[in-house]
Amino acid sequence: MSNLKNLSGAIALLLIGAACENQDAVQTLKPLDDSPVFMELGRSSGSARLAEEGNFAVFSAEYLTTEESGQVGRTVYFNNVGNKQLSADFVPGVSLDNSDNISYYVDNNRPSADLAVSASSAAIVRAMTTWDNVTCSNLGLTQIPYNSARRTGYVSALLGYGGSFGYTADVVHAGWLPKGFFDLLAAQGSTFILGVTFTITFTDQNGNATDLDNNGKADVAWREIYYNDNFTWKIGNHYDVETIALHEAGHGLSQGHFGSAFASGGNNKLHFAPRAVMNAAYSGIQTSIGETDNAGHCSNWAAWNNN
Ligand SMILES: [Ca+2]
Ligand SMILES: [Ca+2]
Numbered sequence: 001m002s003n004l005k006n007l008s009g010a011i012a013l014l015l016i017g018a019a020c021e022n023q024d025a026v027q028t029l030k031p032l033d034d035s036p037v038f039m040e041l042g043r044s045s046g047s048a049r050l051a052e053e054g055n056f057a058v059f060s061a062e063y064l065t066t067e068e069s070g071q072v073g074r075t076v077y078f079n080n081v082g083n084k085q086l087s088a089d090f091v092p093g094v095s096l097d098n099s100d101n102i103s104y105y106v107d108n109n110r111p112s113a114d115l116a117v118s119a120s121s122a123a124i125v126r127a128m129t130t131w132d133n134v135t136c137s138n139l140g141l142t143q144i145p146y147n148s149a150r151r152t153g154y155v156s157a158l159l160g161y162g163g164s165f166g167y168t169a170d171v172v173h174a175g176w177l178p179k180g181f182f183d184l185l186a187a188q189g190s191t192f193i194l195g196v197t198f199t200i201t202f203t204d205q206n207g208n209a210t211d212l213d214n215n216g217k218a219d220v221a222w223r224e225i226y227y228n229d230n231f232t233w234k235i236g237n238h239y240d241v242e243t244i245a246l247h248e249a250g251h252g253l254s255q256g257h258f259g260s261a262f263a264s265g266g267n268n269k270l271h272f273a274p275r276a277v278m279n280a281a282y283s284g285i286q287t288s289i290g291e292t293d294n295a296g297h298c299s300n301w302a303a304w305n306n307n
């Protein structure tokens, strides 16, 4: 068994090596640890606050890192999931908007410091449309119109960055937050986390995630996406909003990270095999769906019936 593992590792390294321009880097490629992390989510105490949170809980978060950091994106699980389901999915017939159509919302109340909110929101809509155009699925993707009086952000409210505990849409692009928020996800997280998607699940009377359709997956109430305003954001250059929104929206639509990550020795530059939108680190502009992204999306959604 260990010989087999060594062999497949060696083959993977050879394949990666063939894809890298710098042959000197081949010897120093090493696979990166992207194993899940378990942590307690910090929260303000007080029964009034807990009552406000409703019958939902933050289940997991998946964050995307910069290529230069040498850090690879992780999945963080919160609270009592250690002995339960490690994945979560939307449930047909159970949606807070009473529709199997997938609704989404772009919150213009938290713009980036770098771009007109009209430009960043348009990039996010393009990313959502790219997923909607995948032909195997019929998401019934529906944008909920922006309302300046609406407050979004269950997780941001929980962690003291404003928002509300109420539902807005199945997938919420909740906007840009300052670096302190990202430091709560990982030590020095604000220096390498570009964006993050949180999964919020329904909970039973004991506070555990429900599995109403008995598919072994926790039942998603909605998902929230946040972008790190500690970085400089651009359209069509790094860091490109549409590229990162497309990745985060992939999580919003239930995909996990995909592809093996390797770091080369000298500069910690990351390599992925295969390269995909759902790789756990940013590796340049990528605004169309790759083969593995398409396959992952279709495995989640091809059977979804929104009619
Ligand atoms: Ca829905
Ligand atoms: Ca389920």
Ligand SMILES: [Zn+2]
Pocket: 062, 063, 064, 073, 247, 248, 251, 257, 279, 280
């Ligand atoms: Zn990610």
